Amino acid sequence: MESTVDTNTAVRATALSLESVSRRYGRRGGGGREAIALDAVSCAVPAGSFTAVVGPSGSGKSTFLQCAAGLDRPTAGTVRVGGTDLGSLSEAALTRLRRDRIGFVFQSHALNLVPSLNIEENVVLPLVLAGADPTDERVLARGRDLLARVGLAGRGGQGPATLSGGQQQRVAVARALVTEPDVIFADEPTASLDPESASLVLGLLRDAVRIDGRTVVMVTHDPVAASWADTVLTMDGGRLR
Numbered sequence: 001m002e003s004t005v006d007t008n009t010a011v012r013a014t015a016l017s018l019e020s021v022s023r024r025y026g027r028r029g030g031g032g033r034e035a036i037a038l039d040a041v042s043c044a045v046p047a048g049s050f051t052a053v054v055g056p057s058g059s060g061k062s063t064f065l066q067c068a069a070g071l072d073r074p075t076a077g078t079v080r081v082g083g084t085d086l087g088s089l090s091e092a093a094l095t096r097l098r099r100d101r102i103g104f105v106f107q108s109h110a111l112n113l114v115p116s117l118n119i120e121e122n123v124v125l126p127l128v129l130a131g132a133d134p135t136d137e138r139v140l141a142r143g144r145d146l147l148a149r150v151g152l153a154g155r156g157g158q159g160p161a162t163l164s165g166g167q168q169q170r171v172a173v174a175r176a177l178v179t180e181p182d183v184i185f186a187d188e189p190t191a192s193l194d195p196e197s198a199s200l201v202l203g204l205l206r207d208a209v210r211i212d213g214r215t216v217v218m219v220t221h222d223p224v225a226a227s228w229a230d231t232v233l234t235m236d237g238g239r240l241r
């Protein structure tokens with residue numbers, strides 16, 4: 001096992017930190033000005049909190065999430081997840097960190113789940129990718145427990161296509177919880193849902209924070225969704241307001 005988790009309590013109390021993180025994009029074809037999607041952004045997200053990142057279109061929300069979650073590498077600055085400097089990791093180590101210590105819920109339920117796997121297999125997929133035996137009773141029990149938690153007990157043997165969009169997003173939340181990650185990143189998780197389904201998904205994310213002490217960072221353009229968070233970070237022109 002890699003000893004990447006810092007045992008210093010002060011460090012562990014911050015689940016995610018960005019220090020002067022910038023992400024610049026060169027103009028296509030090389031001419032003209034570069035785009036500064038993130039401009040020296042610094043913030044510290046405490047463990048066990050629910051943070052929403054809001055702001056107008058093009059303000060840098062997606063770039064913030066991509067850099068914070070190790071899906072993109074910043075041009076400058078430092079991102080730490082659970083005390084680990086993502087910039088110090090090789091691509092392979094970064095992939096392992098994303099798999100084991102970060103949970104993801106994406107915007108489109110169609111993109112979240114693997115259609116060829118049943119619902120329970122989707123939930124335990126991060127454990128199986130990390131080497132767990134999918135037939136191990138403890139793995140199966142964990143999948144069943146999480147499906148019950150998101151209100152889908154007994155549906156594990158079905159395919160994702162048999163569920164509504166809102167139900168599929170609840171499966172995605174269950175999967176994001178399965179590894180007990182340091183941070184769960186949610187990118188517009190309710191964008192394609194009706195208000196009732198959206199409330200169920202947001203309630204599950206809030207419970208993950210309140211009951212399990214998980215840390216959730218959610219990008220949204222929806223003020224109602226943002227109102228479920230403890231802290232709202234507002235982006236404007238690549239900066240935090």
Ligand SMILES: Nc1ncnc2c1ncn2[C@@H]1O[C@H](COP(=O)(O)OP(=O)(O)OP(=O)(O)O)[C@@H](O)[C@H]1O
Binds near residue numbers: 061
């Ligand atoms: N691959 C890229 N190449 C060039 N510019 C980019 C690229 N990705 C993003 N940008 C620019 O960076 C800025 C921030 O984009 P970003 O997608 O992070 O904003 P956003 O707040 O998530 O927007 P939206 O709410 O519309 O998704 C925008 O000006 C965008 O045009």
